[in-house]
Amino acid sequence: MKRYSVFAVAREGLRHHLGWERAWRSPAPQKRYDTIIVGAGGHGLATAYYLGRNHGIRNVAIIEKGWLGGGNTGRNTTIIRSNYLQDPSAAIYEKARSLYETLSQELNYNVMFSPRGLLMLAQTQHEIRGYKRTAQANALQGVATEWIEPARVKELVPIINIGGPRYPVLGALYQARGGTARHDAVAWGYARACSDMGMDIIQNCEVTGVTQANGRVTGVQTTKGDIGCDRLGLVVAGHSGVLANMAGFRLPIESIALQALVSEPIKPCLDVVVMANTVHGYISQSDKGEMVIGGGTDGFNNYTQRGSFHHVEETVRALCETFPMVSRLRMLRQWGGIVDMTGDRSPLISRTPLGGCFINCGWGTGGFKAIPGSGWAMAELMAKGEPGPLAEAFNMWRFREGQFIDESVAAGVAH
Numbered sequence: 092m093k094r095y096s097v098f099a100v101a102r103e104g105l106r107h108h109l110g111w112e113r114a115w116r117s118p119a120p121q122k123r124y125d126t127i128i129v130g131a132g133g134h135g136l137a138t139a140y141y142l143g144r145n146h147g148i149r150n151v152a153i154i155e156k157g158w159l160g161g162g163n164t165g166r167n168t169t170i171i172r173s174n175y176l177q178d179p180s181a182a183i184y185e186k187a188r189s190l191y192e193t194l195s196q197e198l199n200y201n202v203m204f205s206p207r208g209l210l211m212l213a214q215t216q217h218e219i220r221g222y223k224r225t226a227q228a229n230a231l232q233g234v235a236t237e238w239i240e241p242a243r244v245k246e247l248v249p250i251i252n253i254g255g256p257r258y259p260v261l262g263a264l265y266q267a268r269g270g271t272a273r274h275d276a277v278a279w280g281y282a283r284a285c286s287d288m289g290m291d292i293i294q295n296c297e298v299t300g301v302t303q304a305n306g307r308v309t310g311v312q313t314t315k316g317d318i319g320c321d322r323l324g325l326v327v328a329g330h331s332g333v334l335a336n337m338a339g340f341r342l343p344i345e346s347i348a349l350q351a352l353v354s355e356p357i358k359p360c361l362d363v364v365v366m367a368n369t370v371h372g373y374i375s376q377s378d379k380g381e382m383v384i385g386g387g388t389d390g391f392n393n394y395t396q397r398g399s400f401h402h403v404e405e406t407v408r409a410l411c412e413t414f415p416m417v418s419r420l421r422m423l424r425q426w427g428g429i430v431d432m433t434g435d436r437s438p439l440i441s442r443t444p445l446g447g448c449f450i451n452c453g454w455g456t457g458g459f460k461a462i463p464g465s466g467w468a469m470a471e472l473m474a475k476g477e478p479g480p481l482a483e484a485f486n487m488w489r490f491r492e493g494q495f496i497d498e499s500v501a502a503g504v505a506h
């Protein structure tokens with residue numbers, strides 16, 4: 092693969108840009124691979140990448156029923172933070188955040204990581220207590236966050252109304268190195284690097300069955316034929332229950348649509364990310380100038396990847412008191428993605444009852460930020476057959492044993 096660089100841009104400029112090669116190959120599937128990953132979202136691609144990079148496992152296929160990055164990875168609002176409450180969560184999200192810091196250089200692909208700072212507003216007494224507690228926990232975990240007072244919030248976010256009648260801003264949990272990255276670019280960057288290592292990314296190929304013998308996985312059935320493998324990773328977010336069913340086990344997961352919307356582009360007015368969990372909305376400004384606004388999940392389980400009008404109304408109404416300028420914005424488009432929710436709002440990176448079959452899911456409404464750390468941990472699990480320190484706590488049996496990793500305080504609105 093030719094490296095992207097300023098010299099390459101100059102060279103191609105002189106050649107009328109006719110010399111760029113395709114970023115990844117689109118091969119036909121082989122009969123057999125050492126390892127198959129189902130799902131070419133960020134987590135699946137990152138898993139494949141770290142399998143090759145960290146463990147030298149390169150005979151890998153990543154099978155995707157649509158186009159790569161077309162699931163939640165290309166539908167999220169791109170918030171990156173690691174200010175979680177529990178130790179295992181802080182460890183994996185901080186690992187991911189720190190990998191994001193140099194991901195563009197690592198992949199030789201600009202993922203536009205923008206650590207512009209992230210605020211989680213406290214708008215009730217309960218939230219003040221919760222976020223101060225998280226700030227203390229983060230200090231012990233080595234995650235750099237701080238509690239800030241309303242005047243500092245106003246300094247960082249001039250467009251905010253801190254004196255709202257119902258929900259005044261009482262302070263915030265601030266993570267200065269939190270921020271955003273370009274979601275598609277994260278998928279594309281990993282895909283390019285995987286393809287360069289000789290891995291096959293097979294798009295428009297749906298996995299329809301999991302084959303097994305003597306309690307071990309032997310391969311998958313797909314719309315492009317049967318493919319054999321020794322190791323299988325299921326990394327399909329909102330479809331995890333469906334794939335687990337094919338493999339013959341049940342997961343403690345619910346699938347629900349989560350929605351977001353963007354406004355028309357406006358001049359720069361917000362250079363941090365703000366989450367307002369009590370009124371249930373969050374907002375940042377994209378490089379194009381659009382205000383990126385996230386709302387909540389649908390009130391019922393479903394598999395629909397689309398938006399609905401009442402969510403726009405509810406989310407915008409919720410934000411208007413805290414961000415009065417939102418009332419004057421025209422909204423451009425809205426969409427939905429199917430997220431996979433566990434009861435404790437923490438993910439699963441786990442072996443499964445089927446030998447050689449591993450699962451990575453349950454990132455719910457907030458897994459974009461975790462992609463590099465999750466891929467790192469899942470690759471270690473798949474390569475060694477045993478979880479490393481990052482994945483250990485996230486096994487699927489914790490619900491049977493009552494060892495929850497309760498993140499519903501930090502992650503009530505998880506993004």
Ligand SMILES: Cc1cc2nc3c(=O)[nH]c(=O)nc-3n(C[C@H](O)[C@H](O)[C@H](O)COP(=O)(O)OP(=O)(O)OC[C@H]3O[C@@H](n4cnc5c(N)ncnc54)[C@H](O)[C@@H]3O)c2cc1C
Pocket residue numbers: 129130131132133134135154155156157158159160161162163164165166167168169170171296297298299326327328329330334349350351385426427428429430452454455456457458459460461505506
């Ligand atoms: C509206 C919205 C806003 C969000 N905001 C944020 C945020 O701000 N910050 C944050 O950290 N997270 C956010 N998230 C969550 C985040 O997007 C997800 O947790 C993350 O992208 C999950 O990545 P993934 O790779 O596991 O899943 P996906 O990207 O969904 O990838 C799974 C892939 O599996 C494929 N697949 C499914 N079934 C099959 C099959 N049978 N055969 C082959 N392929 C199959 C799908 O087509 C899909 O491409 C948001 C999500 C949504 C929907």
